[in-house]
Amino acid sequence: MNLILLFETDFSGEGHRVRLGGRRLGHLRDVHRAAVGDELCVGLAGGLIGTGRVVSLDSDAAEMEVRFDRSPPPPLPVTLILALPRPKYFRRVLFTVSALGVKRIFVVNSYRVEKSYWQSPFLGRPQVEKQLVLGLEQARDTVMPEVLFRPLFKPFVEDELPSIVRGTLPLLADPHAGEPFPRAVTGPVTLAIGPEGGFIPYETAKLLSAGFAAARLGERILNVEAAVPALLSRLF
Amino acid sequence: MNLILLFETDFSGEGHRVRLGGRRLGHLRDVHRAAVGDELCVGLAGGLIGTGRVVSLDSDAAEMEVRFDRSPPPPLPVTLILALPRPKYFRRVLFTVSALGVKRIFVVNSYRVEKSYWQSPFLGRPQVEKQLVLGLEQARDTVMPEVLFRPLFKPFVEDELPSIVRGTLPLLADPHAGEPFPRAVTGPVTLAIGPEGGFIPYETAKLLSAGFAAARLGERILNVEAAVPALLSRLF
CATH class of the missing domain: 3.40.1280.10 (SPOUT methyltransferase, trefoil knot domain)
Structure with a gap:
């Protein structure tokens, strides 16, 4: 997982904050060994790529503040x-x-x-x-x-x-x-x-x-x- | 299995005859659905490619008469x-x-x-x-x-x-x-x-x-x- 793909339903209502559980939480904890403050590559499904900063992380959920600033790679024609x-x-x-x-x-x-x-x-x-x-x-x-x-x-x-x-x-x-x-x-x-x-x-x-x-x-x-x-x- | 790879130990002593069991026999029967008389692509490990004609086939072994007549594809350099x-x-x-x-x-x-x-x-x-x-x-x-x-x-x-x-x-x-x-x-x-x-x-x-x-x-x-x-x- 070189990018965490985010969907509209991941947004918790507070603007740029997402809340992740399940597979993505497991990956953040076990593979990235992420900690609060870490910045990871994120992308909005169908949209832009950017950065997510981990603001909280426990066994139930990870929360990130995300911002999007660049396009995904071009598709193959x-x-x-x-x-x-x-x-x-x-x-x-x-x-x-x-x-x-x-x-x-x-x-x-x-x-x-x-x-x-x-x-x-x-x-x-x-x-x-x-x-x-x-x-x-x-x-x-x-x-x-x-x-x-x-x-x-x-x-x-x-x-x-x-x-x-x-x-x-x-x-x-x-x-x-x-x-x-x-x-x-x-x-x-x-x-x-x-x-x-x-x-x-x-x-x-x-x-x-x-x-x-x-x-x-x-x-x-x-x-x-x-x-x-x-x-x-x-x-x- | 687009070619059956043969080893010296497969040769039963009678010149061009090989005897196969195990995985290759299973594949011949279940995937190729081979029958006596069928001709299949064979290759000698480290050597030439050719054709094997099935001369007997039962649940224990398949026997083939093989002949080799062409080189394998060139290796990648x-x-x-x-x-x-x-x-x-x-x-x-x-x-x-x-x-x-x-x-x-x-x-x-x-x-x-x-x-x-x-x-x-x-x-x-x-x-x-x-x-x-x-x-x-x-x-x-x-x-x-x-x-x-x-x-x-x-x-x-x-x-x-x-x-x-x-x-x-x-x-x-x-x-x-x-x-x-x-x-x-x-x-x-x-x-x-x-x-x-x-x-x-x-x-x-x-x-x-x-x-x-x-x-x-x-x-x-x-x-x-x-x-x-x-x-x-x-x-x-």
């Missing part, structure tokens, strides 16, 4: 189209994409996504938001990403994808593609990442016909947790 | 100097660096590495090798990385590091550095990555005096699991 990964990886991928600055993720089905993954409790709104918040706190960002689930591949690709890719460079990560992945692009990108084993030929064909270009990072097949930061860091 | 991460992250980082093609990793101490991390069972040789093998199987590689533990920072930096960095570009990943991280370098690199919270100023100064240049990937602070693929994918 990318929309991610991600085949639903195995649930335990999905949690970590949410954390990572949030930390990397992705602000819109469509989680889509694919033939190679096991049906049971769609029933996982990790897809629940609170579980998803928890990982996104932890990612923002890691990277000192305040702007929550949007995570949109699309359990039907064909209608998503046919009906929604055309307007998503408009004005962007649509890229499909594919270890078997002939073209290398581009570096340091300047405009917005729509990046599609398949499941373990890749999209099936029908799905790849649908994406290509929606304007995607297949490109490879290298001949090594990476798992999704490593592929996401590797691809985004190459692109931007 | 990098030596990694990594402050020991929290043990549960360390396991995953080992998997990732192995998949990415890193072949030499020095795991070093830092003031901000908790002493207890050095006592973790995840630092044991079998646990380390397990993650490295899984990483190679993910990326279809056969060449095991070397992982070397250096629990004393100062003697490592003073006595060993000079010969490690010789002939390489020594880079220190530092989110507070002024210089951006270079892209697509051509020669070998020595890449140092600090602990959560970063190297302390004394340690950074020691690395700079050993020839390292500090460079940043961006203003976002990434956790080590995301930083490693992001940095390596930017560099190579």
Whole structure:
């Protein structure tokens, strides 16, 4: 937690004072080993970043006086189209994409996504938001990403994808593609990442016909947790 | 497991025939749902890649006829100097660096590495090798990385590091550095990555005096699991 993310409900009514309990209190005490008078990096969800000075701290709550004075880091100009990964990886991928600055993720089905993954409790709104918040706190960002689930591949690709890719460079990560992945692009990108084993030929064909270009990072097949930061860091 | 990594001890004496049990058998049956006659990607530890044809399969063992005909992917020309991460992250980082093609990793101490991390069972040789093998199987590689533990920072930096960095570009990943991280370098690199919270100023100064240049990937602070693929994918 390199930043403590604050929400409107944390404000105790007295202007610039927030009151924290639960996970954030535990982290302040156990990891930061904070004491009264310490100053820590804080951010207002969806808003500015600043500093919080600890004014009281006990086993029930921490109170801080906060002021906000600077913008969060710029978002990555990318929309991610991600085949639903195995649930335990999905949690970590949410954390990572949030930390990397992705602000819109469509989680889509694919033939190679096991049906049971769609029933996982990790897809629940609170579980998803928890990982996104932890990612923002890691990277000192305040702007929550949007995570949109699309359990039907064909209608998503046919009906929604055309307007998503408009004005962007649509890229499909594919270890078997002939073209290398581009570096340091300047405009917005729509990046599609398949499941373990890749999209099936029908799905790849649908994406290509929606304007995607297949490109490879290298001949090594990476798992999704490593592929996401590797691809985004190459692109931007 | 995109490749089944084979060791000399898997060969049953009859030339090109291997016999597999345990984890690899389980994976063949449960994930690949392999049947007699199927052909799967195999690799000989430290050697070539090829194909294995399943000739028998039951609950005790799988037998395959193997032939090897091509080289594994080239290694990344990098030596990694990594402050020991929290043990549960360390396991995953080992998997990732192995998949990415890193072949030499020095795991070093830092003031901000908790002493207890050095006592973790995840630092044991079998646990380390397990993650490295899984990483190679993910990326279809056969060449095991070397992982070397250096629990004393100062003697490592003073006595060993000079010969490690010789002939390489020594880079220190530092989110507070002024210089951006270079892209697509051509020669070998020595890449140092600090602990959560970063190297302390004394340690950074020691690395700079050993020839390292500090460079940043961006203003976002990434956790080590995301930083490693992001940095390596930017560099190579």
